[in-house]
Amino acid sequence: MQPGDRLIEQRLADELDLSRGPIRLGLRALATAGLAKSEPNCGFVLAKDTRSVAAESALATFRHGDEAYAAIAVDRLGNRLPANVTESELMRRYGLSRPELQRLLDRTAAEGWMERMPGYGWRFAEMLSSPEAYEQSLAFRAVIEPAAITQPGYRLSSGTIERLRQRHLRILGGEFEQMSLSEVFQSGCEFHEEIMRGTDNSFFLEALKRVNSIRRLFAYGTFADRPGVRRHIKDHLRMLDLLEAGRNADAAKLMMRHLRHSPLTSGG
Numbered sequence: 107m108q109p110g111d112r113l114i115e116q117r118l119a120d121e122l123d124l125s126r127g128p129i130r131l132g133l134r135a136l137a138t139a140g141l142a143k144s145e146p147n148c149g150f151v152l153a154k155d156t157r158s159v160a161a162e163s164a165l166a167t168f169r170h171g172d173e174a175y176a177a178i179a180v181d182r183l184g185n186r187l188p189a190n191v192t193e194s195e196l197m198r199r200y201g202l203s204r205p206e207l208q209r210l211l212d213r214t215a216a217e218g219w220m221e222r223m224p225g226y227g228w229r230f231a232e233m234l235s236s237p238e239a240y241e242q243s244l245a246f247r248a249v250i251e252p253a254a255i256t257q258p259g260y261r262l263s264s265g266t267i268e269r270l271r272q273r274h275l276r277i278l279g280g281e282f283e284q285m286s287l288s289e290v291f292q293s294g295c296e297f298h299e300e301i302m303r304g305t306d307n308s309f310f311l312e313a314l315k316r317v318n319s320i321r322r323l324f325a326y327g328t329f330a331d332r333p334g335v336r337r338h339i340k341d342h343l344r345m346l347d348l349l350e351a352g353r354n355a356d357a358a359k360l361m362m363r364h365l366r367h368s369p370l371t372s373g374g
Contacts, residue, residue, distance in 0.1 A: 113142055113150040123273050125300060128292075138209070139164035171210055174200040178210075179219075182230055192227045217319035231320070243317050247298075248365040252358035254302050254310040260354055262304040267346050270297060274339050274346075282336070290335060297342050301361075304349075338364065 113136075118129045133150045136142035141164055143153045154161050177200060181187045197207050211228065214220035219231045254260065277285070277293065285293070295318045302311040341364045348357035 107152050107156065109152050109155055111152045112148060113152060115149070123269070125296065127299075128296075135168065139168060141165075167206065170202075171206055174202055174206070175210055175213065178214075187230070189232075190223065190227050190229050196228075218316060219320055240321065243321050244365055247314065247317060248362055250310055250313055251298065251302065251365065252361045254305045254307070255349075255354050255358040255361060257305045257307060257310075259306060260304050262301065262349050264350070266300055266303075267350050270300060271343060271346050274343050278336065278339055282339075294335075294338070301345070301349075334367075337367075 113133055115126050115129050115133070118124075118132075119126050122129070133142060137144060137150065137153075141152070141154050141156075141161055142150045144150055178187065178196070193204075193207060193211075196202065197204065200207075202210065211220065211222075215222065220228050221231070223229050273293070274297075282290075299311060299314060299318070302314050305311075341360065345357050345360050345364070348354075348360065
């Protein structure tokens, strides 16, 4: 692509096999880095040649930020960071500039696992100190996800079902062995969030997104249960078959069993 080319959400979603939500977040991140810009009546366009020094520098900054994000999560879950921290302490410990740290803190605050303390410093969410937090998140999801499927008027489009099915078949067909821990987790989150979009009640989806933001942190400190993930992918495919056949009550029962035996890093 060349500078000035349009970055079309739906086209990118199709190419990357994602919903438009993550694509939209990615475009905003590119704009923040100066690699894309928003133009009236046009959406986002590419602002810099992707092979330029400026682009490489911006992408390296994002990679460094992701590494620091993961390291902070792992250190807090391992009790190597106290519940309350200062910005200077985080900059020194993780080798971050102030702008890099600010982007990271904005992200953690938006995801709900850190908050600014009155006057000075930052505080980690209490749930990150609780060994029961992950089990509690599953118990919550076992209530809301089956309930969403049985809501009056629930419907998942045939196009969404087929897109999710093909994605899962590709994973089982060989992609799984090349996927990183983060990609495995994100794939599971994507599936469950798409299932929630079948109801007209947006509170179900927003509640699940909030839980997934917190659960993502546990994935950074744990190895994936690969056989367990394969079983859950097969559950996902069976769920799609049931929803396609209009057997929503059976799909809801499968969802409840599925969540009661969820591998930690699968995204469910």
